[in-house]
Amino acid sequence: xxxxxxxxxxxxxEALAAWQPGAxxxxxxxxxxxLMKAGALQPDTVIDVNxxxxxxxxxxxxxxxxxxxxxxxxxxxxSDMEFARSFPAxxxxxxxxxxxxxxxxATVAGNLMQRTRCAxxxxxxxxxxxxxxxxxxxxxxxxxxxxxxxxxxxxCIATSPSDLCVSLAALDAVVEIRGREGQREIAIADFHLLPxxxxxxxxxxxxxxxxxxxxxPAEARQFAANARYLKxxxxxxxxxxxxxxxxxxxxxxxxxxxxxxALGAVAARPWRVAEAETLLAGHLPxxxxxxxxxxxxxxxxxxxxxxxxxxELARRTVIRALTLxxxxxxxxxxxxxxxxxxxxxxxxxxx
Amino acid sequence: xxxxxxxxxxxxARNVAxxxxxxxxxxxxxxxxxxxxxxxxxxxxxxxxxTVLVNGRRVNSCLTLAATLDGAxxxxxxxLSNGELHPVQSAFIENDxxxxxxxxxxxxxxxxxxxxxxxxxxxxxxxxxxxxxxxCRCAAYHGITLAVQEATRRxxxxxxxxxx
Numbered sequence: 251x252x253x254x255x256x257x258x259x260x261x262x263x264e265a266l267a268a269w270q271p272g273a274x275x276x277x278x279x280x281x282x283x284x285l286m287k288a289g290a291l292q293p294d295t296v297i298d299v300n301x302x303x304x305x306x307x308x309x310x311x312x313x314x315x316x317x318x319x320x321x322x323x324x325x326x327x328x329s330d331m332e333f334a335r336s337f338p339a340x341x342x343x344x345x346x347x348x349x350x351x352x353x354x355x356a357t358v359a360g361n362l363m364q365r366t367r368c369a370x371x372x373x374x375x376x377x378x379x380x381x382x383x384x385x386x387x388x389x390x391x392x393x394x395x396x397x398x399x400x401x402x403x404x405x406c407i408a409t410s411p412s413d414l415c416v417s418l419a420a421l422d423a424v425v426e427i428r429g430r431e432g433q434r435e436i437a438i439a440d441f442h443l444l445p446x447x448x449x450x451x452x453x454x455x456x457x458x459x460x461x462x463x464x465x466x467p468a469e470a471r472q473f474a475a476n477a478r479y480l481k482x483x484x485x486x487x488x489x490x491x492x493x494x495x496x497x498x499x500x501x502x503x504x505x506x507x508x509x510x511x512a513l514g515a516v517a518a519r520p521w522r523v524a525e526a527e528t529l530l531a532g533h534l535p536x537x538x539x540x541x542x543x544x545x546x547x548x549x550x551x552x553x554x555x556x557x558x559x560x561x562e563l564a565r566r567t568v569i570r571a572l573t574l575x576x577x578x579x580x581x582x583x584x585x586x587x588x589x590x591x592x593x594x595x596x597x598x599x600x601x
Numbered sequence: 602x603x604x605x606x607x608x609x610x611x612x613x614a615r616n617v618a619x620x621x622x623x624x625x626x627x628x629x630x631x632x633x634x635x636x637x638x639x640x641x642x643x644x645x646x647x648x649x650x651x652t653v654l655v656n657g658r659r660v661n662s663c664l665t666l667a668a669t670l671d672g673a674x675x676x677x678x679x680x681l682s683n684g685e686l687h688p689v690q691s692a693f694i695e696n697d698x699x700x701x702x703x704x705x706x707x708x709x710x711x712x713x714x715x716x717x718x719x720x721x722x723x724x725x726x727x728x729x730x731x732x733x734x735x736x737c738r739c740a741a742y743h744g745i746t747l748a749v750q751e752a753t754r755r756x757x758x759x760x761x762x763x764x765x
Contacts, residue, residue, distance in 0.1 A: 251623050253621070253622075253623065254622065254623070255622075256604070256622035256666075256668055258668075258669075276666070276669065279664050279665060279666060279669070280646055280661070280664050283625070283664045283665075283666060284645055284646055284664060287644065287645060288645075296622070298666075298668070298669050300669055325658070325718075329718070329720065348734070349649065349733055349734020349735075350659060350711065350714065350715060350718070350731055350732075350733075350734050351646075351649060351652055351659050351660050351661045351711065351714075351734045352646060352661065352664075352734065354658040354659060354660050354714075355660045355661070355664065355665065486733075487729070487730050487733035488733040488734055583720075585724060585726035585727045585730060586726065586730050587730075
């Protein structure tokens, strides 16, 4: 690991003042320290934000919105009973990610900022436009079976690895940001950027800006009775998604009155398509209807390499997630959160 | 850049001077504090061999920079027994929950953390899911699951007896 200066500010203002080009914020460290060990990231300065006050609360605001402090750990978020009851798809998404140990350390803001798992990004000896602009993309002719099928460019075909962000995208979360110029907000839909010609620009954050909270609007609670996250992986647990989907419905008299849908692991950001949601509204839940929504959600998908199979897998994941959401949020978190195994068959169905 | 941190390690207060901010909690324990019970497997947060409790929560010590832990309370495998073995340690022995033993300290610390989290109970499926951050290349998973189940029950009984 390359050496760095460690700064441990006591206030947000001190932290913002300490930032300089080449600096990284350190939260839980589960992604940053790992990538620093690999040599993929080599910050000159690491600013430890763990001592900043006021960033560890989950609170309900006067307008009914829920505000999650940037340093709330993934485990604290998912195990907060009131939060998990109100936003079951988010809790399920969080619990389907990483391991118990990692979720205890990893923060909510860090989850938004986590880097792609593309092997060429992680390998400092590989060409990667995202890590080193202009160096090329070894993934295009390399191991790309699990890379993007939507929103990719010639410069970069990486995917976002986050589960949490997929569920946040479905529920219209807002990211609260502090910078030297003051406070601003970015809708989660605009937070992660598609690669285009500048894959090194991964988020809408300006240099030196810091996430201080993630907010869910009051309306997001209205999906609590029919909200699921489904995550298809190469093994049963502790694996990144191959395809995932957050599905949240509002039901009235057996009909879908409102639908939210976001896909994960298919693009550099959570993938949400308004047409797929509007065509569900007003209808009875039905597999053919869900298939049409899935087609709309995957509209424009194309393989970026040996990954055409992901398009069909993602389509089926959407249909299954909608089927699960329509059946209702389980009374208790499934033993295997977000897993396609187990729960439907009523007993152990995985290997 | 000299850094001084105060830690409570296995109940004892320690002041530690760090000459380098890159030192992980894992390397601090093993290389500088003579506590080699915590194992280095992958050193990348993937295997769980380095699991310890920080302020009562299980974490991968390989991904934790020691300098960020000023004031923290650390429990390692060396600090678990209190004269007699911890119920999780006994259950691992009784259920043949290891072969080579290299992952065992991490497995045991992870199990202690999982049981304190309280969400798995003695459901084997929830235990397997909750222990998925700990790999065992000897594949003693069946025994590990049984051991965590048994320790969970025994610790609940102990709590009931204490309360009575």
